[in-house]
Amino acid sequence: MSVTIKDVAKNANVSIATVSRVLAGKKEAYSSSTERKVKKAIRELGYKKNTAAVELVTMHSNVIAVLVPTPKTNFAMKIIDSIQKGADMKNLNVIILFVGDNDEKMQIKALNNVIERPVNGILLISVELFGDAVNLLKNSDIPHVFVSTAIDKESQFVSSDDFKIGYEATKFLIEKGHKKIGLSSLEKNSFIGRQRVSGYLAALNDYHLPHSNDWIVEGDYSYESGFSAMQHYKENTDITAVIGASDLVAIGIINAAKQLNINVPNQLAVVSIDGTYLVDIVSPRVTSVTQSFFTMGETALNMLFADENAVSNYMYIPFKIDEREST
Amino acid sequence: MSVTIKDVAKNANVSIATVSRVLAGKKEAYSSSTERKVKKAIRELGYKKNTAAVELVTMHSNVIAVLVPTPKTNFAMKIIDSIQKGADMKNLNVIILFVGDNDEKMQIKALNNVIERPVNGILLISVELFGDAVNLLKNSDIPHVFVSTAIDKESQFVSSDDFKIGYEATKFLIEKGHKKIGLSSLEKNSFIGRQRVSGYLAALNDYHLPHSNDWIVEGDYSYESGFSAMQHYKENTDITAVIGASDLVAIGIINAAKQLNINVPNQLAVVSIDGTYLVDIVSPRVTSVTQSFFTMGETALNMLFADENAVSNYMYIPFKIDEREST
DNA sequence: ACACTTTGCGTAAACGTTTACAATGCCTAC
DNA sequence: GTAGGCATTGTAAACGTTTACGCAAAGTGT
Numbered sequence: 001m002s003v004t005i006k007d008v009a010k011n012a013n014v015s016i017a018t019v020s021r022v023l024a025g026k027k028e029a030y031s032s033s034t035e036r037k038v039k040k041a042i043r044e045l046g047y048k049k050n051t052a053a054v055e056l057v058t059m060h061s062n063v064i065a066v067l068v069p070t071p072k073t074n075f076a077m078k079i080i081d082s083i084q085k086g087a088d089m090k091n092l093n094v095i096i097l098f099v100g101d102n103d104e105k106m107q108i109k110a111l112n113n114v115i116e117r118p119v120n121g122i123l124l125i126s127v128e129l130f131g132d133a134v135n136l137l138k139n140s141d142i143p144h145v146f147v148s149t150a151i152d153k154e155s156q157f158v159s160s161d162d163f164k165i166g167y168e169a170t171k172f173l174i175e176k177g178h179k180k181i182g183l184s185s186l187e188k189n190s191f192i193g194r195q196r197v198s199g200y201l202a203a204l205n206d207y208h209l210p211h212s213n214d215w216i217v218e219g220d221y222s223y224e225s226g227f228s229a230m231q232h233y234k235e236n237t238d239i240t241a242v243i244g245a246s247d248l249v250a251i252g253i254i255n256a257a258k259q260l261n262i263n264v265p266n267q268l269a270v271v272s273i274d275g276t277y278l279v280d281i282v283s284p285r286v287t288s289v290t291q292s293f294f295t296m297g298e299t300a301l302n303m304l305f306a307d308e309n310a311v312s313n314y315m316y317i318p319f320k321i322d323e324r325e326s327t
Numbered sequence: 328m329s330v331t332i333k334d335v336a337k338n339a340n341v342s343i344a345t346v347s348r349v350l351a352g353k354k355e356a357y358s359s360s361t362e363r364k365v366k367k368a369i370r371e372l373g374y375k376k377n378t379a380a381v382e383l384v385t386m387h388s389n390v391i392a393v394l395v396p397t398p399k400t401n402f403a404m405k406i407i408d409s410i411q412k413g414a415d416m417k418n419l420n421v422i423i424l425f426v427g428d429n430d431e432k433m434q435i436k437a438l439n440n441v442i443e444r445p446v447n448g449i450l451l452i453s454v455e456l457f458g459d460a461v462n463l464l465k466n467s468d469i470p471h472v473f474v475s476t477a478i479d480k481e482s483q484f485v486s487s488d489d490f491k492i493g494y495e496a497t498k499f500l501i502e503k504g505h506k507k508i509g510l511s512s513l514e515k516n517s518f519i520g521r522q523r524v525s526g527y528l529a530a531l532n533d534y535h536l537p538h539s540n541d542w543i544v545e546g547d548y549s550y551e552s553g554f555s556a557m558q559h560y561k562e563n564t565d566i567t568a569v570i571g572a573s574d575l576v577a578i579g580i581i582n583a584a585k586q587l588n589i590n591v592p593n594q595l596a597v598v599s600i601d602g603t604y605l606v607d608i609v610s611p612r613v614t615s616v617t618q619s620f621f622t623m624g625e626t627a628l629n630m631l632f633a634d635e636n637a638v639s640n641y642m643y644i645p646f647k648i649d650e651r652e653s654t
Numbered sequence: 655a656c657a658c659t660t661t662g663c664g665t666a667a668a669c670g671t672t673t674a675c676a677a678t679g680c681c682t683a684c
Numbered sequence: 685g686t687a688g689g690c691a692t693t694g695t696a697a698a699c700g701t702t703t704a705c706g707c708a709a710a711g712t713g714t
Contacts, residue, residue, distance in 0.1 A: 004700055015664045020702060031662065046466055051444040052382035053700035057669045061379075063440075071404035071411070081398045084425050088433070093440045096423040098411050106415070113390075113420045117378040139373060223608060251608050258610070281550060281578050282609050283585070331670055342694045347672060358692065380670035384699050 003047045012041035023049065055118050063093045064121045064304065065114045069101045074248070075276050075293055076125045079147055082297030083123060090301075092120065104130040115140045121304040123147055128190055147300045148293075150191050153314060158299045160291045161316040162192045166199025166243075169271050169289050172321055173241040174207050178269060182242035184229040185219025185249040193245075196273075200243070212237070221245055226252025234260050241269040241327070247278040250286050254326060269327040284325035291319045330374045339368035350376065382445050390420045391448045391631065392441045396428045401575070402603050402620055403452045406474055409624030410450060417628075419447065431457040442467045448631040450474055455517055474627045475620075477518050480641060485627045487618045488643040489519045493526025493570075496598050496616050499648055500568040501534050505596060509569035511556040512546025512576040520572075523600075527570070539564070548572055553579025561587050568596040568654070574605040577613050581653060596654040611652030618646045 005023075009016040014034055021029045022038040030038075041047070055061045066083060068076045080096060087094045097114065100106030111133055114122060122137070122144035129137065129151060137144060138155075146157035166183070173181050183200050186193040197216060204211045214236050219225030226249035233239055244250030250272030254264050262268050264284055272279060275290025296317045303315065332350075336343040341361055348356045349365040357365075368374070382388045393410060395403045407423060414421045424441065427433030438460055441449060449464070449471035456464065456478060464471060465482075473484035493510070500508050510527050513520040524543060531538045541563050546552030553576035560566055571577030577599030581591050589595050591611055599606060602617025623644045630642065 006700080016701080017665080017703075018663060021663090024702080029662070034662080048439075048467070049443045050383070050700050052379045052388075053669090054702080055379035055669095056377070056383050056671085056700080057702050059669070071408045074401075077398035077404075080425070084398070093437075094424070096425070097421070098407070098423070100415075110420075112375075116376045140375075223604070248608070255608065255610075277550070278608075281575070281582065281605075283582075333670080343671080344673075344694060344696095345692085348693090351672080356692075361692080377670050380699090381672080382699095383670080383701085384672050386699075 002050075003045045004050070005047070007045055008038065008041045008047050011045060012037040014038060059118055061093075061118045061120060062091065063095055063117075063119050064123065064301075065119045066094060066096045067099050067110060067114070067122065067124045067127050068096060069125075069127045070098055073126055074278070075148075075246075075274050075291070078276065078293035079125050079297040079300075082294040083301050086298050086301040090305075099127055104133055107133040108136060111136050111140075115142060121145075123300050123304065124149070143304050145300050145303050147296055148192075148291075150314065152191075156303055156313050158296055158303060158315040158317060159192070160296075160319045162195035163199040163202070164316075165273060165289050165291075165319060166196035166201075167203045168199075168319075168321060169243045169273065170200045170203035171207075173243070173269060173271060173327070174203065174209065176241070176269065176327060178241035179209055180212075180215070180237070180239040180241070182215045182217070182229075182233055182237065182239045184217050184233075184242055184244050184253060185221060185225040186245035187220065188216070188218050196245070215239060219245065219249065221249055223248040223252040225249060227256040229253060230256030230260065230262075234262070240267070241271070244270060244272045247272045247274045247276050247286065247288065250288075250326070251278065251282050254282070254284070254286065265325065265327050271321075271327060275322060279322075279324065287324045287327040288322050289319055290322045292317050329377075330372045331377070332374070334372055335365065335368045335374050338372060339364040341365060386445055388445045388447060389418065390422055390444075390446050391450065391628075392446045393421060393423045394426050394437060394441070394449065394451045394454050395423060396426060396452075396454050398425055400453055401605070402475075402573075402601050402618070405603065405620035406452050406624040406627075409621040410628055413625050413628040417632075426454055431460055434460040435463060438463050438467075442469060448472075450627050450631065451476070470631050472627050472630050474623055475519075475618075477641065479518075483630055483640050485623055485630060485642040485644060486519070487623075487646045489522035490526040490529075491643075492600060492616050492618075492646060493523035493528075494530045495526075495646075495648060496570045496600065497527045497530035498534075500570070500596060500598060500654070501530065501536065503568075503596065503654060505568035506536055507539075507542070507564070507566040507568070509542045509544070509556075509560055509564065509566045511544050511560075511569055511571050511580060512548060512552040513572035514547065515543070515545050523572070542566060546572065546576065548576055550575040550579040552576060554583040556580060557583030557587065557589075561589070567594070568598070571597060571599045574599045574601045574603050574613065574615065577615070577653070578605065578609050581609070581611070581613065592652065592654050598648075598654060602649060606649075606651060614651045614654040615649050616646055617649045619644050 005016050005019050009019045019038055022035055084094050097110050099110040122142055125147045126149045148159045150157040186196055217229045217232055226244055230253045244253050250270050254270055257264050257268055264270055272286045272288045275288035279286040279288045299315055332343050332346050336346045346365055349362055411421050424437050426437035449469055452474045453476045475486045477484035513523055544556045544559055553571055557580045571580050577597050581597055584591050584595055591597055599613045599615045602615035606613040606615045626642055
């Protein structure tokens with residue numbers, strides 16, 4: 001079988017306790033000559049720690065798990081990037097799991113996989129948990145924070161203030177002179193979707209502008225749903241501006257507009273929400289509500305390890321509006 | 328502390344062995360009345376398996392690890408997607424780890440993290456391992472296969488035939504009438520980079536066309552490196568076509584060309600390698616050598632569990648050329 | 655020379671499972 | 685009535701670590 005601490009101990013002529021101490025680097029507990037012997041044995045035998053055994057006895061690991069809906073969520077990568085960097089500094093290992101989108105069974109499977117081992121914490125990026133999955137997580141007493149999403153204000157989360165995003169994006173367009181503004185391809189029943197719609201409506205209201213149900217279209221943040229939303233707008237409305245719920249949605253709208261001979265930005269102004277690198281590689285480059293995904297990841301990681309009582313449950317990360325060529 | 332199998336046993340009035348058997352679903356080994364008792368106790372106590380203990384005693388887990396260079400590698404997501412789907416069917420859990428790019432220390436750290444637990448297999452997507460990291464992996468006797476990359480033909484890998492990609496992309500452009508063709512932003516010293524360059528040169532040679540060192544530019548598959556490659560071409564060459572080593576590179580070239588008032592495809596034809604969704608959302612839409620990333624992931628997973636002796640070490644996945652607006 | 659402290663190391667228990675083996679009771683066949 | 689078989693359950697060892705505890709040797713201060 002594989003090399004264990006016992007083999008090392010025998011080879012170095014010390015006890016397993018000593019080997020363990022050298023491994024753990026408890027410097028005050030062994031002499032430098034034993035250290036040499038042990039390290040030599042470790043090298044010669046090619047010894048590898050058995051993490052399962054370690055975790056069993058210590059009841060603790062230095063792993064944090066990051067759950068992401070699907071590999072397609074492109075902004076999530078930016079968040080993961082910052083989590084990874086932060087974790088490296090804290091000497092934590094990060095593992096990422098994709099939980100299927102909209103599938104309670106898959107969510108539960110992924111959650112169980114994570115809960116059944118002693119992970120240090122769980123970060124859920126943009127995943128909306130369903131019924132039983134929520135309870136599973138809540139009852140696990142593993143610290144967890146939601147990132148760029150939330151189920152309610154009781155659980156810990158960090159995200160942008162999506163009400164404000166809806167509001168500011170709308171306000172931005174209103175102040176450019178638009179009066180009929182679409183809001184495209186968000187999930188109306190999700191926490192985030194509701195917030196954004198509220199913000200959007202609040203802005204219209206503050207400026208005494210009417211609104212229409214036809215202006216808000218449901219969707220799933222995808223390129224395709226943006227593309228087809230544009231068809232809907234063309235046929236059913238006379239909006240002059242539209243907010244895409246994600247970069248891809250906005251790009252889908254723009255490309256559909258092109259196909260319909262609608263000029264962006266002259267006949268239709270488009271603002272996207274997210275501001276990933278995509279907005280800069282398409283043409284026209286897309287004006288965006290740019291979220292600080294990097295900060296979001298950092299903050300989430302800190303929140304995970306913060307004293308539970310010291311911090312508030314949730315945290316909003318500032319965003320900004322970057323004007324580009326689509327408005 | 329947390330609920331263990333002992334608590335369940337006590338609560339259900341059976342031995343821990345019985346609980347374990349019910350948990351494992353060894354149907355022939357217990358009566359349905361005990362099953363009921365045990366399951367009830369499990370539910371009431373909210374018992375969760377301790378994976379560390381299980382893995383310790385069984386010396387085996389149903390986890391496969393996927394290593395990816397950085398969260399930025401956008402085609403990797405497609406591969407991961409298929410791996411995930413395949414793994415779900417096989418009832419395996421997938422964990423993803425990002426190993427830093429070009430950093431031996433990080434690679435070793437990530438590898439150790441994985442090797443030290445009983446993972447079933449390791450898939451390395453597009454990661455080029457450095458010196459010690461290679462040995463670490465080879466000595467671990469954990470089955471592993473490289474995906475969309477390789478270190479040599481001795482280790483198992485699945486990828487496109489990058490020589491052929493270089494050859495076919497070049498041939499495609501030659502047959503469209505181009506004689507001076509650039510190859511942009513690949514890492515000349517990587518396995519893949521060398522293969523593509525060879526294929527490219529072979530095609531030029533087969534058609535009795537000259538080549539120039541100025542036509543091949545080193546880079547890192549990024550948008551930026553494509554962008555700056557274009558400046559180089561404009562200043563130092565008179566090429567009429569260029570192959571971008573990735574979609575982002577090609578898009579960078581196209582956008583830089585736009586800025587330099589070079590019309591694509593009329594003055595410069597551009598072909599990208601990869602063919603992810605990006606080629607369809609920019610304009611002009613990019614002609615691409617489209618790799619079958621989905622198949623690649625599937626195949627890699629199968630190879631991981633195939634009988635070691637039955638299959639050849641490596642496997643090439645077919646690709647195709649999709650002509651779009653950039654040529 | 656003595657008592658006390660420090661340094662370095664070993665012994666053994668514990669972590670939560672799985673599983674080989676043994677034990678029990680019951681059933682069937684003679 | 686006895687032997688053998690089967691179904692169901694329990695006992696205990698094992699997996700590879702960490703760490704509390706204890707002990708010996710060496711050092712220190714008087």
